[in-house]
Amino acid sequence: MDELLEKDSNIYCFSIYGRYFSGKSCxxxxxxxxxxxxxxxxxxxxxxxxxxxxxxxxxxxxxxxKFAIIIDNASFYYEEIERIFTKNIGDKKLVILTASRTxxxxxxxxxxxxxxxxxxxxxxxxxRDDSIIVRDKLKAKNHLSYMASLREDAQPNEIYKQKxxxxxxxxxxxxxxxxxxxxxxxxxxxxxxxLEKQLLIELAIFDTAxxxxxxRELFTERYGKRISLDEDVTRNMAKIVDYVRxxxxxxxxxxxxxxxYILISNKKELGDRIIDIxxxxxxxxxxRRNDIWYIIFQCLLKEDxxxxxxxxxxxxxxxxxxxxxxxxxxxxxxxxQLGLYEQKVNDFVASYxxxxxxxxxxxxxxxxxxxxxxxYLRHANYVMDYNEAKELFAEGEARxxxxxxSKEFYKEKAKPFSINSYILEKIRYIQKFNIDxxxxxxxxxxxxxxxxxDADPYKEKMCYAFYVLLEEKINWEY
Numbered sequence: 001m002d003e004l005l006e007k008d009s010n011i012y013c014f015s016i017y018g019r020y021f022s023g024k025s026c027x028x029x030x031x032x033x034x035x036x037x038x039x040x041x042x043x044x045x046x047x048x049x050x051x052x053x054x055x056x057x058x059x060x061x062x063x064x065x066k067f068a069i070i071i072d073n074a075s076f077y078y079e080e081i082e083r084i085f086t087k088n089i090g091d092k093k094l095v096i097l098t099a100s101r102t103x104x105x106x107x108x109x110x111x112x113x114x115x116x117x118x119x120x121x122x123x124x125x126x127x128r129d130d131s132i133i134v135r136d137k138l139k140a141k142n143h144l145s146y147m148a149s150l151r152e153d154a155q156p157n158e159i160y161k162q163k164x165x166x167x168x169x170x171x172x173x174x175x176x177x178x179x180x181x182x183x184x185x186x187x188x189x190x191x192x193x194x195l196e197k198q199l200l201i202e203l204a205i206f207d208t209a210x211x212x213x214x215x216r217e218l219f220t221e222r223y224g225k226r227i228s229l230d231e232d233v234t235r236n237m238a239k240i241v242d243y244v245r246x247x248x249x250x251x252x253x254x255x256x257x258x259x260x261y262i263l264i265s266n267k268k269e270l271g272d273r274i275i276d277i278x279x280x281x282x283x284x285x286x287x288r289r290n291d292i293w294y295i296i297f298q299c300l301l302k303e304d305x306x307x308x309x310x311x312x313x314x315x316x317x318x319x320x321x322x323x324x325x326x327x328x329x330x331x332x333x334x335x336x337q338l339g340l341y342e343q344k345v346n347d348f349v350a351s352y353x354x355x356x357x358x359x360x361x362x363x364x365x366x367x368x369x370x371x372x373x374x375x376y377l378r379h380a381n382y383v384m385d386y387n388e389a390k391e392l393f394a395e396g397e398a399r400x401x402x403x404x405x406s407k408e409f410y411k412e413k414a415k416p417f418s419i420n421s422y423i424l425e426k427i428r429y430i431q432k433f434n435i436d437x438x439x440x441x442x443x444x445x446x447x448x449x450x451x452x453x454d455a456d457p458y459k460e461k462m463c464y465a466f467y468v469l470l471e472e473k474i475n476w477e478y
Contacts, residue, residue: 003118004116004118005095007116009116010089010090010091010092010093010094011084011085011087011089011093011094011096011115011116012093012094012095012096012116012117013081013085013095013096013097013098013112013115013116013117013118014031014095014096014097014098014117014118014119014120015074015098015099015100015105015109015112015117015118015119015120016028016031016097016098016099016100016119016120016121016122017075017099017100017101017102017105017106017119017120017121017122018101018102018121018122018123018124019101019102019124020101020207020212022122022123022124022165023122023124023165024072024099024100024101024122025072025099027099027122028070028072028097028098028099029070031097032044032068032070032097035068035095035097036068038066039066040066040067040068040093040095041062041064041066041067041068042067042068042069042070043055043058043067043068043069043070044069044070045069045070045071045072046248046249048215048291048292048293049289049290049291049292050071050077050080050081050290052080052081052083052084052087055069055084055094056084056087056089059089059092059094060089060090060092064092065091065092065093066092066093066095067092067093067094067095068094068095068096068097069094069095069096069097070097070098071096071097071098071099072098072099072212073099073100073101073212073213074098074099074100075098075100075101075104075105075107075108075109076104076108076290076295076298077098077290078108078109078111078112079108079111079290080290081096081098081111081112082111082112082115084096085115085116099122101210101212102121103210104210105119106457110413110414110416111413113413114413124165125163126159126160126165127160128156128160131156131157131159131160132156134156134159134168135147135155135156135159138172139155143172144172145171145172146171146172147159147172186265189261189262189265192240193227195223195226195227196227196240197266198273199219199223199227199240199244200240200243200244200253200258200262201262201266201269201270201273202214202273202277203244203251203252203253203259203262204253204258204259204262204263204266205263205270205273205274205277205300205310206252206296206299207252207253207259208259208263208305208309208310209299209300209302209305209309209310210299210305210309211295211296211299211300212252213249213250213251213252214250214251214252215249215250215292215296216246216248216249216250216251218250218280218281219246219250219251221280222280227240229244229246229251243258263310263311267311270310270312270316271312271316271319271320274300274306274310274320275319275320275323275324277296277300278297278300278301278320278324278327278328279323279324279327281293281296281297282297282324282327282328285297285328285331286331287330287331287332287361287362297328297331297333298333301320301321301324301328301333301334301337302337303317303337303340303341303344306320307344314341314344314345317341318341321334321337321338321341330361331361332358332359332361332362332365332368333358334358335354335355335357335358335361336354336355336358336367336368336371338354339351339352339353339354339355339357339358339371339375340371342354343371343374343375343378346382348375348378348379348382351375352372352375352379355368355371355372355375356372358371359372366403366414367414369399369403370400370403370414370417370418370421372399373396373399373400373402373403373418373421374396374400374421374425375396376392376393376395376396376397376399377392377393377396377397377400377421377422377425377426377429378425379392379396380392380393380396380425380429381393381425381428381429381432386433389429389432389433393425393429396425397422397426400418400421400422401422403415403418404418404419404422404448404451415451416451416452416453416456416458416459419448419449419451419452419462420452420456420458420459420461420462422448423445423448423449423462423465423466424461424462424465426445427465427466427468427469430469431469431472436473437473442470442473445466446466449462449463449466
């Protein structure tokens with residue numbers, strides 16, 4: 001942190017990322033306290049829409065010269081944060097402190113790269129010394145749970161055995177009980193009303209999709225006073241409040257064991273619950289407005305999340321998309337994700353049509369242009385006829401090279417995605433049709449790979465695939 005502040009800039013961004021329950025938010029607050037002692041005026045974002053201009057206006061009109069703004073769950077606002085770096089705040093200093101979950105931080109951090117920015121991975125493991133500190137804190141707050149029955153010298157060992165804060169929290173709530181009695185959750189959940197079960201399913205979906213909070217107003221509108229979360233926890237009878245925590249921002253599940261159980265035991269209902277939520281929030285979602293409602297829509301419609309996180313079958317994913325078509329047909333992201341779904345199931349003609357629908361709404365979007373170019377390349381590698389493939393690949397290659405060679409600011413920063421797709425699809429194309437690439441083509445591919453930072457998580461795969469290709473063409477002088 002101190003090294004960042006020593007850099008020659010007046011706007012800085014320090015991003016913490018890690019798993020849920022890894023202590024990101026606590027560390028964020030500690031950093032805020034630390035920098036406050038250095039004379040900074042501390043701001044904290046708690047809204048539903050990040051208005052960057054209001055931040056700049058406050059900084060420019062304030063009598064203070066040093067400011068820090070704390071933004072939790074920040075990855076969805078990285079594009080807005082990037083705009084702050086372009087603002088003029090004179091000789092004043094502004095530090096942006098953020099915390100995000102790993103998945104979306106890695107997906108969106110390219111917005112911040114190239115600015116006065118650095119990130120830090122918050123690990124959720126702890127040492128034996130940490131275990132003693134954690135035990136003392138839990139004991140002081142009477143939160144030792146089942147560990148209170150252990151000898152005092154055995155308690156830190158039991159905490160250390162949990163390996164991570166997420167596991168510890170699970171064990172201290174209901175995890176230890178459910179590990180001993182696998183039927184306990186099933187019996188408990190049968191006692192809940194249909195509405196309570198529905199809410200728990202929705203909370204599990206939100207958490208799995210990395211939506212950090214279920215907005216309180218969404219709970220109020222959908223459930224009102226029909227579900228009470230204000231009852232005291234009792235030992236004799238489980239209540240929904242035992243499994244759900246609520247603060248001024250919203251709701252979330254108390255631990256990961258509950259989330260996993262809910263998703264597995266209610267798998268057939270996930271699609272209906274997602275459709276229901278998407279329809280409900282559609283009234284608040286609009287193109288280019290990156291607020292909490294757009295974030296919910298974006299996460300619940302993301303093809304990658306639906307398939308790989310929620311483990312939905314392809315037919316269920318398709319049903320979700322077409323069930324909300326009427327509500328979102330004016331939103332480019334809807335058509336983009338539908339196009340990516342069709343691309344995943346190898347219907348490249350349908351994918352092209354949907355991606356063009358997305359492009360008609362946002363013609364200058366890098367993501368949409370990239371998806372269209374990749375669709376041509378993948379289509380070429382899917383067909384068996386070389387003449388058809390040659391025509392498709394030539395079109396996709398021209399489009400992808402246009403993105404790779406672009407000097408536009410946003411495309412310049414995002415181009416590693418295009419380079420990765422182009423290199424891997426080009427290698428597949430060469431190998432599938434046994435093409436002999438000339439030295440000019442191989443040189444272009446090599447130069448493109450070298451444009452990608454060594455820190456990029458996809459570079460190693462690209463380099464290996466290219467090395468294998470060169471070995472196959474070992475007789476070439478290269």
